[in-house]
Each structure stands twice: as structure tokens, then as C-alpha cells.
Amino acid sequence: MQTKYLLIIIGLLSNFIGVKAQQIIPSSKLTIQGRAFAKGPDFHRIDTTKYHDLPPAVKKLYTHSAGLFVTFHTNSTKLSIDWETADATLGNNSTPIMSRGFDAYVKEPDGWRFAGVARPHLKNAESSFTMVENMEKTEKEFLLYFPLYKELRSFQLQIDEGATFTPTVQQYDKKIIVYGSSIVHGASASRPGLAYPAKISRNINADVINMGVSGNARMELTVAQMINDMEDVDLIIMDCVPNCSPEQVTERTFAFVQELRKVHSDTPILMMESIIRQIGNYNQEWKKKRHEQNVNFRTEYDRLQAAGYKNLFYLPADHLIGDDYEGTVDGTHPTDVGFERMVKIIQPAIEKILDLR
Amino acid sequence: MQTKYLLIIIGLLSNFIGVKAQQIIPSSKLTIQGRAFAKGPDFHRIDTTKYHDLPPAVKKLYTHSAGLFVTFHTNSTKLSIDWETADATLGNNSTPIMSRGFDAYVKEPDGWRFAGVARPHLKNAESSFTMVENMEKTEKEFLLYFPLYKELRSFQLQIDEGATFTPTVQQYDKKIIVYGSSIVHGASASRPGLAYPAKISRNINADVINMGVSGNARMELTVAQMINDMEDVDLIIMDCVPNCSPEQVTERTFAFVQELRKVHSDTPILMMESIIRQIGNYNQEWKKKRHEQNVNFRTEYDRLQAAGYKNLFYLPADHLIGDDYEGTVDGTHPTDVGFERMVKIIQPAIEKILDLR
Numbered sequence: 185m186q187t188k189y190l191l192i193i194i195g196l197l198s199n200f201i202g203v204k205a206q207q208i209i210p211s212s213k214l215t216i217q218g219r220a221f222a223k224g225p226d227f228h229r230i231d232t233t234k235y236h237d238l239p240p241a242v243k244k245l246y247t248h249s250a251g252l253f254v255t256f257h258t259n260s261t262k263l264s265i266d267w268e269t270a271d272a273t274l275g276n277n278s279t280p281i282m283s284r285g286f287d288a289y290v291k292e293p294d295g296w297r298f299a300g301v302a303r304p305h306l307k308n309a310e311s312s313f314t315m316v317e318n319m320e321k322t323e324k325e326f327l328l329y330f331p332l333y334k335e336l337r338s339f340q341l342q343i344d345e346g347a348t349f350t351p352t353v354q355q356y357d358k359k360i361i362v363y364g365s366s367i368v369h370g371a372s373a374s375r376p377g378l379a380y381p382a383k384i385s386r387n388i389n390a391d392v393i394n395m396g397v398s399g400n401a402r403m404e405l406t407v408a409q410m411i412n413d414m415e416d417v418d419l420i421i422m423d424c425v426p427n428c429s430p431e432q433v434t435e436r437t438f439a440f441v442q443e444l445r446k447v448h449s450d451t452p453i454l455m456m457e458s459i460i461r462q463i464g465n466y467n468q469e470w471k472k473k474r475h476e477q478n479v480n481f482r483t484e485y486d487r488l489q490a491a492g493y494k495n496l497f498y499l500p501a502d503h504l505i506g507d508d509y510e511g512t513v514d515g516t517h518p519t520d521v522g523f524e525r526m527v528k529i530i531q532p533a534i535e536k537i538l539d540l541r
Numbered sequence: 542m543q544t545k546y547l548l549i550i551i552g553l554l555s556n557f558i559g560v561k562a563q564q565i566i567p568s569s570k571l572t573i574q575g576r577a578f579a580k581g582p583d584f585h586r587i588d589t590t591k592y593h594d595l596p597p598a599v600k601k602l603y604t605h606s607a608g609l610f611v612t613f614h615t616n617s618t619k620l621s622i623d624w625e626t627a628d629a630t631l632g633n634n635s636t637p638i639m640s641r642g643f644d645a646y647v648k649e650p651d652g653w654r655f656a657g658v659a660r661p662h663l664k665n666a667e668s669s670f671t672m673v674e675n676m677e678k679t680e681k682e683f684l685l686y687f688p689l690y691k692e693l694r695s696f697q698l699q700i701d702e703g704a705t706f707t708p709t710v711q712q713y714d715k716k717i718i719v720y721g722s723s724i725v726h727g728a729s730a731s732r733p734g735l736a737y738p739a740k741i742s743r744n745i746n747a748d749v750i751n752m753g754v755s756g757n758a759r760m761e762l763t764v765a766q767m768i769n770d771m772e773d774v775d776l777i778i779m780d781c782v783p784n785c786s787p788e789q790v791t792e793r794t795f796a797f798v799q800e801l802r803k804v805h806s807d808t809p810i811l812m813m814e815s816i817i818r819q820i821g822n823y824n825q826e827w828k829k830k831r832h833e834q835n836v837n838f839r840t841e842y843d844r845l846q847a848a849g850y851k852n853l854f855y856l857p858a859d860h861l862i863g864d865d866y867e868g869t870v871d872g873t874h875p876t877d878v879g880f881e882r883m884v885k886i887i888q889p890a891i892e893k894i895l896d897l898r
Contacts, residue, residue, distance in 0.1 A: 274631070274637070274663060276636070276638060276642070276660040277637070277638055279870060280631070280633040280634070281633060281634055281871065290822075297822055298867060298872065300820060300824075318825045319824065319825065320825060372636065374729060378876075463657060465647075465654055465656055466676045467673055467675045509655045510655060510735070513638060514660065515655065515657055519878075520867075520876040521878050521881055524878055
């Protein structure tokens, strides 16, 4: 009896304050894309349990949902999301939207257009946010990128009651694996869709798999073996130099490529130098380290070529984040400006290798 | 006796773990610049106690240290900072470095070059950070921008023991007042020096005063009276449209300019439209609001001209943050990409008005 009255009061209040009934879409209705393998545990990028030798830090980083996304059609006038991340911790050099939030795009004749973001709660692992509202009641296809720097535990969408909803699956022309550091992982783009693998994916309609492992891209052979289990790969990008000491570059590069060639015998491999870290503008040790990283990487590239390895491509660091020293947030991690400049150089290189032009 | 042994042990430990003695530079040794008035309480932008009618939110926002900076010469190989902000709260659409940290630049023949940042502690109001180390022991001039979105309570620098230290004062060719919204205030540049007033300041050697009051730039007459107390002003920029309702734009613009003209009788005034908010890509209410804000602002500009007011300039929103819908973090606040694009349009407009070309 009491419950009945409570429900009536809630109903009256809802009308009064303009709360409309909503339709809940559980994440299980959607197909997660952007993964190297079709399936994975929850919202992890890779099921690393198969790869015993992976360093624990690498395993943990592949639980981050970087590069994952879902797409769907709806004519809802409002799109909201409830979600939970593993915890509520943040970085001091990046936006909470990038690390723990979402961004949404709508498909237009000329590509995906930004629609809104989901801003995370700053103290709770659980968040709720309305990404877009007051939309025209027309059918649109939405793309939703997942948080880059956090394990996503769960999410559900909210749309208008009575709105249409159809999950979709994107078809891509090419599949590109990008293995690398925090820069691949997405730090410090301002939102998930502005990490450089995601930008290139939208620009050239390629399934660009984000294998960035912040601070931990050190070319372990197990990583190469994991890439070897990936199918239908059109290009492998190695942007891992920033996380390797100059000595590791020398010790590991040749063996890593050699391992990749055991399965990907002819897949193009693009070997990228480390961006020129602006922290080395005045820090002489950083300047020296970065220089040696790239010099050693070039030496290994030359050795690989001399050893007869084909279809290897090399991208020098020159101009990668621009020449005005203003492409990073902290001297190391590109901002959207840095990423925009990187894409302007990396994308034409990819198009040339894959003959997309 | 015990203290003596403790000091000996600390001394031995310090040598052992490589801690070098440091020289402390209290902030009182430095001249704070970037302020509209020569003096202010602590690190506030403006002493608002004189302006009784200012809304409390505006008063509070002028306690934020946005746009303030210090410069100095030193040959230290390391530059560290300890500082305290009013509290440790953060925004969900911006980096902690921008809101609560510092960035450092070094003067080079072609301008100021990025050197490093001070990353704030995420939970404590007090932070410590080494901005640059391992520098050559040569004399350099440093520029240090203060946090944009927080009241700075105190800071002190740490340099090598025995290093030189000389505070400097920058001389500027022009003085520009920029009154506006969160976009002027600096959200969501990745670090303080990338707010658009700071970027333009470095580019054209102008003292560009950041009068951004996030969410609260509503053209109160008291604000105009405050600007009227500022001396030697070469240009006043009004980038306040984003915070005014379309009705407020109509009600307040004419009177605001009229008030400014009581003192700044011939100072050029650049009236800027609101950037085209990407949150209005699909949100029809936002799209309509933004359109009306700008249409009404243009009407007021025309009315002012018809009424005989001279030396007024108008900057339309077209292309201000680019045309690819990717210049903001959240549909409202420009990222470094948005700011870079804004500067490419605003700066030439300023140069033309001030005849700097």
C-alpha cells in the first residue's frame, strides 16, 4: 500500500520535473570492436591469460579499454550512459574524459562527426552522463569510444522510451596493429577518439588496433608472439621506441621483427622513431637518451634490411610533433596538437605502404 | 647531542642518495606580471574589493592566477618548485597541470621555448615538482606561468646551491585586455602557457591580460568600470558572448561599450563572436542558442556603429576553431588544437588593428 503511494508520488514528481521514461540498453546488446581478437574478457583489449611470459604491467595495461568502441543506430533525442571503471584514480597530465570517459560521434556522408562526451565522476568509480540531448528525432548511427586509461567494468546506455535501437558492426578496408607506448595508448589526447590510432581509423576506414601499453612497450618476444596470433593483419606499426632504453632497442629490435616474420612473413612493418621529447629541450640526459634510442633503432632497421628482411618501412622522428616545441602537455605526451601533427605524417606513410592513394 | 648526530646522519644520507643542497628562492623576490594593475593581493589577478557590485562568482574567479607569470635569470642545472593552491579539486574536462600546475619556458633568439611543467599533487593542495633538471650550467632566462583555474596561495623555487639568480621584468610593445569566458580563462588548454592570451602574448610581445571568468563573463557595467581603471591599454577584446544568453547580449552589449568609451574614448575594441560550439552539432537547443548569441551581438555592433562609435572591430565565429568539428574537448572548451586555430585568426586581426605588420 505504501509502495503504491510512493510510486504515484514518484510518477507525479517525474512529470513535474520533466524526467521522461527511458529505455535501458545493456552493453551485452552491442558488439565491441577495435580489438585484436574477436573475443576478450569483459572490456579488455586482449585476453592475456594465454601469454604467460607477459610482464604483469603489460597484462594489466591490456585490461584498459583503449581503442575499443561500439556503434549503433537510434532515433533517440537523448543519449546517456551509466558506467563503472575499475577505480576513480586520475593522471595529472591528462583529462578525466580521456582516461575514464567516452566520446560519441555520428556518421555523416563525409565521416564521423563529434557529438558529445561522457564526463566521469571525479571521486566515484561509477558515473552517469548525458552525452547529447535535444537531438532531432531522425535515425543516426553513433560511434562510442571507450575510456583509454582505465579498465571499464560495465556500462549501459539510456535512450528515449520508444526510440529505435539497432547495434551495428563496422566493416573496414584494412586492419592495422599499432604496438607502442603511452603515445599509442592515447596520452594525452583530450578525449578517447583523439588518440592517434582512432583518428587514423576514422580517416582511412581502417581497423586500427590500439596496443599501446603506457610506459611498458619494451618489445618482449611474447608480445610479438601475441601479434602473431592476430589474423588478417595488413600492417604492423612499431611505435615502441619511447619505452625502451637505448640498450634495449639494440638488444630487442632485431629479435622482435624476426619473431613477427615467423608468421607475418610478408606483412608490412612500419618502424617509427620516438617523437622528439620536448623534455629534452634543456634536459641534456633526456636529449642524449632520445637521440640514442632513435640512432640505435635506425641501426637495427639497417641490420634487418641487410639480413634480407623485406617490406620494412622506417619513419624518422623529424617534424612528427611539429617544430615549434608546443606539441606536448609535459614534454613527453602529445596533446591533440601533437597528435594532429603526427597523423599528418603517419597517415600518408600508411596510405603509401597500403597503396590507399 | 641527539640533534647533532641526527644532522650528521642526514648529511651522510643526503650524500649517499645524491640529494644536493639547494637554494630557496621565495616568491617575494619575483615581480608578478600579466596583471591588469601593478599590484594585487597575493597572486590574485585583480583586487576586486574596490568593485562592490561585482557578482561574487566574478570576484572569486579573479582570485585565480590565470595569465600571471614571473621571469628570472639563472644558471641552475635544476629548477624545482613547491607551491600551494586554495584546494586540490579538479575539473573533469581539463588537465591538472592546466588548472593547478605551472609551465616553464626559456628565452631563445626566436622566442620562448617550452622547458617543462610542474605537475600538481592530485589530492593535496600542496605540491612539489622538478620542472627541469640536467640542464647545462649556462645563464638562461625563464618564464613561469601560474595555474589557470585555481587560487595560488604560495610558491617558492629551488635552484642549485651557488647558482646565479636574478629576477627580471618583461617589457612589452602593447597592452591588450581580454575579457571573456572560460575560453579566455584557458579551458581546456593542456597547460597554462597554451591559453590563447598567453600564446598571443609570446607571439607578438604584448602584455595580454587574461580577464577570463569561466562561465561568468556577462558584461556587468562594473566590469567595464574596472577596465576603465586600467591604464595604457592599446586594445580591449570582448570574448564574452559564450556566457551571455541571447537576451543578455541584446540588453548589455551597447551599454558595456558605452561605459568603456567614457574613459577609453578611442581605444580599439575587438568584439568577438562566440566560437561555434560543437555541442550544438546535434543538440538543437544549443545550436539555436549559439546562433542567436552571435546574431544579437552583430546587431549590437551595427547599432554601436550607427550611433557613431568608432574604432570598433568585429570578428565573426567562422572557422575560429576550425571546420572539422575536432577543436574542443567536450563540445564547448577548445583543446590546444582549438586554441591554435583561434590564434591563427585572432592574432592577424590584432596585428592589423594595432598596425603591427
